[in-house]
Amino acid sequence: MTPPSIVVTGASGGIGRALATQLGRAGWRVVAVGREADRLSDVPALARVVADVTTPEGAAAALAGAQAALGEAPAHLAHCVGSTLIAPLHRTKAEAYRELMRVNLDSAVFTLQAWLTARAGGPGAAVFVSSVVARTGVASHEAIAAAKGGVEALVRSAAATYAPQGVRVNAVAPGLTETPMTAKMLSVPAQREAAAKQYPLGGVQSADEVAAVMAFLLGPAGARLTGQVLPVDGGFTSVRPLVR
Template sequence: MLSFKEQAFMTPIVLITGASGGIGRALARRLHTQGYRVAAVGRDESRLAEVDATARIVADTTTPGGAALAVASCQEVLGAMPTLLAHCVGSTLITPLHRTRLESYHDVMRVNLDSAVFMLQAWITALQGGSGAAVFASSVVARIGVANHEAIAAAKGGVEALVRSAAATYAGQGLRVNAVAPGMTDTPMTAGMLKVASLREGAARQYPLEGVQTAEQVAEVMAWLLSDGAARLTGQIIPVDGGFTAVRPLVK
């Protein structure tokens, strides 16, 4: 019979970046409840303290050093390499291109695209040819034109291209890389807009399956993509958007 310590080391380790955000926190809670060892990564120690996790790591994954630190700290604290990665770091920028300041553009690319590249690079390097599964967060605005989203659409479009290319490169070692592309989701990032009743109602009406989805609904799909149930999926972008990018409802 395996000892408790041996059983613990057989439990999958998932590294969740952006874990103190709405979707990251929901995913951490779901996987922690399911028995995964969760290493939650974020920049704010006080916010990380509220996340359901086995280990909490303060790191800025928008830099190569911060991404490498996140992976190394997970190995050090939990005693093994995280074979699962959920990259939930992100921001948004809603402004037309001609009004987009250079600093804002660089920031949205740094937070959304640079962090994804650096995190995936650090994780794959540490795997040393081993198998695993990663899931990233894109957005519906990378899949269909939405007004005033040029910079964030470019950043998330880069994330999707990264996912497909990495999936092709590393499929031979049994490494799966996928992403979700959420529509409007009720998280702290969107709270300012959604607290206005008229804006919330307008946003909800855009979706064939009306309403604003929850962070838990997005997290459920991300958790599945990391599981053995999605063992035959790689290089895929799964829209979690109430049909926004795929269908148009019958107008009555």
């Protein structure tokens, strides 16, 4: 039996790298996509494709590269591209907002579009990365909440459209996660401790923990799940922590 195939975008980031590593160890044929060749060079994968998936042309190039490496269109997609912006809306400049939407929402739309086109009506599974801030109000996160809220809406609508073809589309919504993007904030002990106390299960989760849930959604154990957004957040969006 041919091992499952997947294209992982944002593969040089914390969650994307963790997922590519986990799936590779499980025997999947992984094509890693990122914007910078040097950051992508040590990601464990069958092939690595340098592309900017925030444009239709870049997303199409990423899927074309994956298809060339695999000899077929990848049956699975994990879209892990993302950035963040922590600022109240009245201090958010238009340029920063547009860049945030480009990286988070445009990339999701164009990558899913390119993958579906490459699949040409065949079955498959895709998983995206949202955020807890799209699911509950968190101060000074208006722009990123809007972007990730768009990703969640995209997931639900695409799941409805393509279910008859056997395509499943889901997402995870992580809480604060230890990645290169959060390293600066978490390097300050007081900030790390304060952030960890917001989560009922305590602590700061790892990229591996988020990636494991994404792998579940992509694999046969998640075969009856589509249009879902699973919070991977230590209880942040559903219960209040007991602060001592």
